[in-house]
Amino acid sequence: MSFLNVPKAGFPASGSPQKLGQGSLSKKVQLDKGYSLHDWIVLHNDRSKDLTSVGGGFKRVSVAELQQHNQIENAWTAIRGKVYNLAPYMRYHPGGADELMRAAGRDGTQLFDQYHAWVNIETMMERCVVGFLVGDDLSAIRERRKAQSKPADPQSGAAIDPAIGQGQKPRFDWYQSAQVVNIVFMSQYDLHEDNIIASLDSSGSLLEVVAVLGPASSYVFKIRLHDKVIASQGMKVLVKNGKAQITMVKAQEARWPKYGELLPGNGVVTSREVKFHECSIVAVQKITHDTNIYRVRLPSAVHFKVPVGHHVIVKVNVEGMDLTNPYTVVQSLVPSSPSGADGCAVDILLMVKIYPKGVVTPHIGKLSAGDTLRVSDPQGSFDTASLENTEHVALIAMGTGITPMTSVISHVLSSSTERKVHLLFSNKTESDIMWREELDQAVCTSSGRLSVQHTLSEPGDSWTGDKGRLCLMKVQQFLDPIVNKEKLLVCVCGSPSFNVSVKRWLAELGFTAGQYHIFS
The missing domain is CATH 3.40.50.80 (Nucleotide-binding domain of ferredoxin-NADP reductase (FNR) module)
Structure with a gap:
């Protein structure tokens, strides 16, 4: 079982799409026969069926018209400006029709992001799109959201969690040699390996660093580097004494006049986009008659460690539809030498029970070492x-x-x-x-x-x-x-x-x- 050697984890990441918490439970209902996820995929892919209720095309839907569609047999909702017909999906929704009706006849974006931020609604409900939300009264929705949001960071415009003092907001400095560039992040808030998420784009030009500051807030740095670094060589991330240092190898040996520039979108955020990474499967081990452990390796340009009790979202494409399942990352219990001690990214372990009549797990069950799997950043709310x-x-x-x-x-x-x-x-x-x-x-x-x-x-x-x-x-x-x-x-x-x-x-x-x- 040597391939199970992974490092310890310990710091909670920010808010999670999976409902974890003290005393909180995800509400699921027993679906009727013929209304499973697989059945929905079959219906969704049947081009002879009109799932929009308006004969296809794209309508311009006013807020007033949207509000009229608030009955279970005639339910519409708007998510990020697109209007969806919910009625065909009512009996397929794992949380039941009552939960889905909470978004009927109104803008459901906030509700959707609270519970299903990792779900790709663009593919899940693609053929249920009625049209786009339009009209002067749309500005009222935006104003209400703005009024309900937390105070804005004057520097970035991002929402600020009042629990985070100004002195706790991270800052950064940099230093270099001709070969490498080092970005050092500092904060009065205690930084750990478990609350730093860093990623480079494939060109080696854009660096994004997320410092998780608390159960519901993160600070995001988006930096366009002065010149390219070698993304394939990844990043070395070391966290010590409350500082996080990210070291990258320059594509060309030279001294830079500056680190680069900050891009829009920096600042404190109370919710983050769920990002997926193309990971490689290093090994698969069968541990029971129907359960496997997958050792998954992050791309070299991505670094994170999964906190205690937290999970990742796995995304697979089944019959043209992107589907997701959350899996809590497991930790080897057998004492071993530390892994990732040099600051390089580490592997994660996923324990997956294969359900023969399922939709997602049979697909994962066919994967072997050398295959790839799309895995999200850590999610969760358990606090050590x-x-x-x-x-x-x-x-x-x-x-x-x-x-x-x-x-x-x-x-x-x-x-x-x-x-x-x-x-x-x-x-x-x-x-x-x-x-x-x-x-x-x-x-x-x-x-x-x-x-x-x-x-x-x-x-x-x-x-x-x-x-x-x-x-x-x-x-x-x-x-x-x-x-x-x-x-x-x-x-x-x-x-x-x-x-x-x-x-x-x-x-x-x-x-x-x-x-x-x-x-x-």
């Missing part, structure tokens, strides 16, 4: 600061819900504290237990700081461990030995129904929202 005042961390996971728990376990065990981790891991059969060998090794090397309890809902005759579906009594028995509940954080991850059940049981046991975190 929630662990600071704890003595115990209890993890309750089902199936692929083990993925965020791996980085939590690794983070806790690598810290200098005596904090203990307890894992209750529920699966269907013994062959479904993911990373069992890694978990066993981690228990053996944890000096008693990690305990793992397995429970199977459909155990075989040879199984001697706990049996039966997870229930209130099992959760209570798992948590009871931890005496000081005030120094305990519970993390939960599984299917939506599993998360709802465990959340209810925790409430019955007297836990409040601040004492647990739901990964959903």
Whole structure:
């Protein structure tokens, strides 16, 4: 399992399209037979069907007309100026028709960005486009958005999070030799490798650096370099003492008179565009009968490290439609030598369960070493600061819900504290237990700081461990030995129904929202 050696992660990135949070849950509904994502693709690609309700073409839609289309059988919404007919998609929407109706008859851009910023609506709903939002009253929408937004940064015009003081805003300096150029970013806010995202364009002329300043804000630098650097050689990123230094090799040996110039779009932002990168698959390992781990290597011109419990969005093209799935990045639990210590980009690990009747995972299941995969920047909201005042961390996971728990376990065990981790891991059969060998090794090397309890809902005759579906009594028995509940954080991850059940049981046991975190 040597290819699983990846570095530790630890700093939370900014707000996430995947709804993660203490006590928050993604709402999903059971779709009727014949209304799966695959069924939507089939309908969407059927050119004989009019999904616009207006006979095709592009209408000029006023705000007043848009407001009239607010019924479930006749629902329109506007997203970034385009008007979409939502009615054909109602029964296919994973969150249900009620959720979709929240955007009916109005501009749904803000709502869409809050929950689905990573979704490519241009391909997902291409044939549902009614037209474009026009008219003088459109300016009223813009004014309302402006009034509702946070104060603007006078230098960049970007929205400012009031929680970020002016002194915390990053700044940068530069120095050079004839061979390399170094850009150094500084801030009173503590910078870590986990909250710096850097990328070069393919020409080696444009550098973008994102410094994640808090749970909902980032500072973006967009720089046109004075001359080209060698993008194929990538960047060396070192973070130390609150400074982040990015070193790039010049395409031509020469001393530059200046670093280049700042481009429009610099400043504090409360939401960022979800960027995807063409990554290469280095290795694939089968860990159960239906689950693989993919070691994915970032392009040389992209650098980031995924924080604890955070995820990336994977985008694949299926029958001409770009589809996305979030996958929490897993962390190897077997002690290994540090990776990426020289500041170069590191690989990430994705644990993917292949569902034969799914749409996205069968496509990923066919990939092998040497193939490519489009992967986004890190997303998520889990904050390791929630662990600071704890003595115990209890993890309750089902199936692929083990993925965020791996980085939590690794983070806790690598810290200098005596904090203990307890894992209750529920699966269907013994062959479904993911990373069992890694978990066993981690228990053996944890000096008693990690305990793992397995429970199977459909155990075989040879199984001697706990049996039966997870229930209130099992959760209570798992948590009871931890005496000081005030120094305990519970993390939960599984299917939506599993998360709802465990959340209810925790409430019955007297836990409040601040004492647990739901990964959903």
